[in-house]
Amino acid sequence: MSDAPPxxxxxxxxxxLVKEVVRSALRVExxxxxxxxxxxxxxxxxxxLHPTKVPRYSVRFSFTWGAGGISFLLFLVTVxxxxxxxxVYRPTPEHAWLDVKRLDFDVPFGMLNRNMHRWAAHxxxxxxxxxxxxxxxxxxxxxxxxxxxxxxxxxxxxxxLLSFTGYLLPxxxxxxxxxxxxxxxxxxxxxxGHEGPFAAPGLSATNDVRALLLGGxxxxxxxLLRFYILHCVALPMALGLGCIVHFWRVRRDGxxxxxxxxxxxxxx
Amino acid sequence: MExxxxxxxxxxxxxxxxxxxxxxxxxxxxxxxxxRHDRLLVEGGxxxxxxxxxxxxxxxxxxxxxxxxxxxxxxxxxxxxATVVVLLxxxxxxxxxxxxxxxxxRTPNPSKAPWYFLGLQELLVYFDPWVxxxxxxxxxxxxxxxxxxxxxxxxxxxxxxxxGRRFAVSVFLFGFVGLWLGLxxxxxxxxxxxxxxxxxxxxxxRARAVELATRDWPALFGxxxxxxxxxxxxxxxxxxxxxxxxxxxxxxxRPALQRLGGSRYAVVAFLLLTMLAVPVKMALRLGFSVxxxxxxxxxxx
Ligand code: HEM
Numbered sequence: 001m002s003d004a005p006p007x008x009x010x011x012x013x014x015x016x017l018v019k020e021v022v023r024s025a026l027r028v029e030x031x032x033x034x035x036x037x038x039x040x041x042x043x044x045x046x047x048x049l050h051p052t053k054v055p056r057y058s059v060r061f062s063f064t065w066g067a068g069g070i071s072f073l074l075f076l077v078t079v080x081x082x083x084x085x086x087x088v089y090r091p092t093p094e095h096a097w098l099d100v101k102r103l104d105f106d107v108p109f110g111m112l113n114r115n116m117h118r119w120a121a122h123x124x125x126x127x128x129x130x131x132x133x134x135x136x137x138x139x140x141x142x143x144x145x146x147x148x149x150x151x152x153x154x155x156x157x158x159x160x161l162l163s164f165t166g167y168l169l170p171x172x173x174x175x176x177x178x179x180x181x182x183x184x185x186x187x188x189x190x191x192x193g194h195e196g197p198f199a200a201p202g203l204s205a206t207n208d209v210r211a212l213l214l215g216g217x218x219x220x221x222x223x224l225l226r227f228y229i230l231h232c233v234a235l236p237m238a239l240g241l242g243c244i245v246h247f248w249r250v251r252r253d254g255x256x257x258x259x260x261x262x263x264x265x266x267x268x
Numbered sequence: 269m270e271x272x273x274x275x276x277x278x279x280x281x282x283x284x285x286x287x288x289x290x291x292x293x294x295x296x297x298x299x300x301x302x303x304r305h306d307r308l309l310v311e312g313g314x315x316x317x318x319x320x321x322x323x324x325x326x327x328x329x330x331x332x333x334x335x336x337x338x339x340x341x342x343x344x345x346x347x348x349x350a351t352v353v354v355l356l357x358x359x360x361x362x363x364x365x366x367x368x369x370x371x372x373x374r375t376p377n378p379s380k381a382p383w384y385f386l387g388l389q390e391l392l393v394y395f396d397p398w399v400x401x402x403x404x405x406x407x408x409x410x411x412x413x414x415x416x417x418x419x420x421x422x423x424x425x426x427x428x429x430x431x432g433r434r435f436a437v438s439v440f441l442f443g444f445v446g447l448w449l450g451l452x453x454x455x456x457x458x459x460x461x462x463x464x465x466x467x468x469x470x471x472x473x474r475a476r477a478v479e480l481a482t483r484d485w486p487a488l489f490g491x492x493x494x495x496x497x498x499x500x501x502x503x504x505x506x507x508x509x510x511x512x513x514x515x516x517x518x519x520x521x522r523p524a525l526q527r528l529g530g531s532r533y534a535v536v537a538f539l540l541l542t543m544l545a546v547p548v549k550m551a552l553r554l555g556f557s558v559x560x561x562x563x564x565x566x567x568x569x
Pocket of ligand 1: 064066067068069070071072075128131132135140141145148149150151152153155156159243246250255256257258
């Protein structure tokens with residue numbers, strides 16, 4: 001799999017038009033040889049996260065339940081459907097709820113798109129938990145994979161925060177009160193919350209850590225804007241970056257764990 | 269039965285209803301695989317487990333490994349398609365809820381957090397908000413991060429097993445399934461107006477008495493609130509964590525604890541006792557109406 005020149009730069013008359021387009025896009029001829037099977041993975045940016053060959057146990061669905069991969073797929077679904085939602089939705093108390101109503105009743109496929117976004121998000125929470133459970137039960141956090149488990153806990157936290165910030169955006173009774181219940185905890189934080197033990201002197205509902213989170217003492221327009229920006233920009237970027245680190249580490253830690261593979265290892 | 273149906277069919281609760289058979293199935297699969305692998309381990313070590321998991325070599329493949337294309341990518345493709353199909357069917361049949369416009373002057377009763385945080389909300393019954401909403405969540409995250417550094421037992425890495433790591437697996441399943449998932453189910457199915465306990469088949473009676481009379485732990489021994497009660501409460505909490513020291517005295521010669529070492533043991537004992545304090549405090553509250561174990565002028569536990 002050394003870097004042979006792509007087929008289209010070879011000597012001789014050019015191949016037919018369609019063939020040339022396909023070849024130049026894929027860089028691999030559609031002929032099933034062991035070499036081409038390797039190239040099909042190694043020469044494609046989308047697939048090069050994978051090693052070109054894998055141990056046999058790792059293609060068993062029941063070993064990983066596909067949970068890590070499905071978590072990532074569900075994340076991608078929420079990104080795509082979320083961008084579509086953003087074309088309609090405006091994060092202000094005057095517009096938010098009506099915009100969601102508009103999505104439900106006016107916008108073509110708006111309801112379906114919103115449903116996909118919401119259910120993919122809920123499913124993602126569950127599937128990430130399933131992934132955590134399987135990584136624990138197969139002991140896959142043991143050396144040399146300790147740190148990737150820590151990265152995973154970061155991804156878990158970000159997943160929960162994404163779900164929570166998104167919950168506010170429809171701006172209905174359900175979302176406002178669920179977020180009120182949740183953020184009231186921040187007011188009880190020791191030292192930095194005004195209702196917490198050892199609250200710093202001078203702290204009140206308008207300047208404690210909950211006020212920082214909400215942009216004020218209660219869930220209002222500032223909170224909606226803050227949650228919107230966290231939900232649509234900051235947290236997805238953090239999760240995306242985290243996934244890059246996570247996947248990189250899976251490869252560098254020697255690929256998916258399996259029986260008889262623990263102990264320090266280099267790249268596969 | 270009507271309240272139960274109402275809760276079951278609430279669109280945002282569907283994930284919880286799906287979650288129960290999903291996790292039950294996964295645990296069953298784990299248990300059967302673990303038993304099988306434990307047997308194989310005795311017979312032929314990890315190599316035997318590996319042979320079983322690897323299965324026979326597909327025909328025409330000369331090497332022990334498989335090409336990613338097609339063997340792995342086709343599994344991924346099928347899993348992705350199945351996921352999208354499930355999601356589409358779910359989204360076509362069930363609409364995301366949209367209730368009345370947010371109204372800061374009308375508090376719904378009960379007002380529940382999203383389902384994945386209901387376990388923490390349930391803890392508010394037993395602990396002050398700084399414990400249930402701040403300290404315990406942070407300890408959960410920190411404790412999860414520490415697992416790989418605290419579990420120094422090399423057994424059972426990379427396959428389902430039980431024999432070699434009974435302690436670690438029991439602790440994790442107790443925390444994750446028993447407490448985290450269990451309390452979510454309680455919060456979803458058994459809590460109604462005023463956060464009172466309603467069995468899922470009971471109608472929500474809004475007039476039900478709200479607050480039971482509670483007392484503090486020292487009152488069980490006839491100590492009335494005041495400095496004496498503070499001292500007794502503090503001694504109780506200290507004594508609880510002191511169990512970690514007792515454990516060390518009794519068990520330190522065991523090979524597993526020798527391997528663990530003093531500093532790791534201290535962290536394990538602290539986290540484990542904190543986790544166990546949760547059901548203990550729940551039992552005190554539900555069985556003996558105990559509100560606080562330890563009261564001080566600054567904080568209550
Ligand atoms: C957004 C969340 C997450 C995504 C998208 C994700 C994705 C993945 C993927 C695709 C893999 C490859 C193997 C597999 O599919 O099982 C993997 C492996 C792994 N994940 Fe995650 N993960 C996430 C969260 C977590 C969490 C919460 C943990 C644990 C606390 C974790 C720990 C690990 C570890 C240790 C491995 C290596 C497993 C092995 O070698 O067998 N990940 N992850």
